[in-house]
Amino acid sequence: KQEVTQIPAALSVPEGENLVLNCSFTDSAIYNLQWFRQDPGKGLTSLLLIQSSQREQTSGRLNASLDKSSGRSTLYIAASQPGDSATYLCAVLTSGTYKYIFGTGTRLKVLA
Amino acid sequence: DAGVIQSPRHEVTEMGQEVTLRCKPISGHNSLFWYRQTMMRGLELLIYFNNNVPIDDSGMPEDRFSAKMPNASFSTLKIQPSEPRDSAVYFCASNENGRETQYFGPGTRLLVL
Numbered sequence: 001k002q003e004v005t006q007i008p009a010a011l012s013v014p015e016g017e018n019l020v021l022n023c024s025f026t027d028s029a030i031y032n033l034q035w036f037r038q039d040p041g042k043g044l045t046s047l048l049l050i051q052s053s054q055r056e057q058t059s060g061r062l063n064a065s066l067d068k069s070s071g072r073s074t075l076y077i078a079a080s081q082p083g084d085s086a087t088y089l090c091a092v093l094t095s096g097t098y099k100y101i102f103g104t105g106t107r108l109k110v111l112a
Numbered sequence: 113d114a115g116v117i118q119s120p121r122h123e124v125t126e127m128g129q130e131v132t133l134r135c136k137p138i139s140g141h142n143s144l145f146w147y148r149q150t151m152m153r154g155l156e157l158l159i160y161f162n163n164n165v166p167i168d169d170s171g172m173p174e175d176r177f178s179a180k181m182p183n184a185s186f187s188t189l190k191i192q193p194s195e196p197r198d199s200a201v202y203f204c205a206s207n208e209n210g211r212e213t214q215y216f217g218p219g220t221r222l223l224v225l
Contacts, residue, residue, distance in 0.1 A: 031211055043116075043203055043216035044155075089155065093211060098143075098168055100214070102155040 002027045002094045006103035013080055014111050021075040021106045023090035028068045031093040034100070035064050035075050038087045047088075048075070052095070080110045116217035118204050124223045130192040133220045135204030136185055145214065146179055146189050147203040155203075161187065194224045 003026045013019055023033070032051045036044040048057045048064040050073070056065040063076040073090055087107045091100040117136040125131055137144050146158040159169040164181045172179070176195070181187040191198055201221050205214040 034213065036216075041221075043218045044205075044214075046213045046215070049213050091155075098160050098162075098211060099157050099171070104154045 002092060002101045004090060004092050004101050004103040006088075006090060006106050008106060009104065010107040010109075012109045012111065015080060015082060017080050017110075018076070018078050019080055019108075021077070021088050021108070023073040023075070023092075023103055025071045025073075025092045025101075027092075027094055028071050029095045030068060031095045031097075033064075033066055033073050033093070034091045035062075035073075036089045036091060038089060038105070040086075044089065077108075080108075082110050082112045085109050116204055116206055116215055118202075118217035118220050120220060121218060122221045122223075124225065125194055126225050127195055128193045129224075130190065131194045131198075131222060131224075133189040133202050133204075133222070135187045135189070135217060137187070137204070137206030138215055139185070141206035141208055141215070142184070143207050143209060144181060144187050145205040146187070147205065148200045149203060149219070150200045158189070158202075194222075196224045198222065199224050 005024045007022050030052050034049045035047045038044045050057050050066045061078040066073045087105040089105040091102045093100050119134045142163050144161040149155045158171045159179045160167050161181045179189045201219045203216050203219045205216045207214045
């Protein structure tokens with residue numbers, strides 16, 4: 001059974017810092033992995049999707065990497081801004097299924 | 113496109129009442145997902161439809177929960193009878209083929225008293 005863990009559960013950083021959010025999963029037979037952002041009281045917004053054959057994806061100040069063999073993904077945020085404050089969730093799609101398994105998220109606060 | 117539309121946005125009801133949540137997926141998307149989010153259990157998939165057909169309903173907690181998708185532009189999630197432990201935020205999401213980027217609606221915040 002696929003399990004997804006995100007560490008840390010919460011993070012507070014000053015504006016301008018580069019930061020890394022971690023996601024680990026137990027079953028390396030994955031189809032893809034997504035990183036989402038969730039603002040308070042809102043739905044989820046997909047930030048990056050990495051296929052199992054890819055090592056990383058980039059979008060603006062965001063870079064996500066994937067190491068299937070070790071069951072890990074990281075989301076790197078460069079030059080953080082107060083507007084980046086949100087909860088970040090990773091979700092893993094195990095091969096042969098249509099069910100994304102979500103981590104419990106990292107709650108990020110960027111201080112001005 | 114307006115994105116995934118959910119209604120109502122908030123629902124407060126009493127235990128034992130029937131609750132119906134509604135979702136309109138993004139036009140052209142053939143896959144639809146219902147999720148439930150709670151503090152205790154995080155985000156859980158309840159049911160997945162592809163081309164209006166339920167493919168995986170293993171996440172539906174009990175017989176009190178049912179979901180339908182009568183056409184490509186509308187889905188409902190019904191709870192009958194509702195219980196306080198059903199209180200959660202219910203999200204609907206859609207995508208083009210089930211395994212790619214999912215687009216989430218704003219959610220329905222349900223409180224069962």
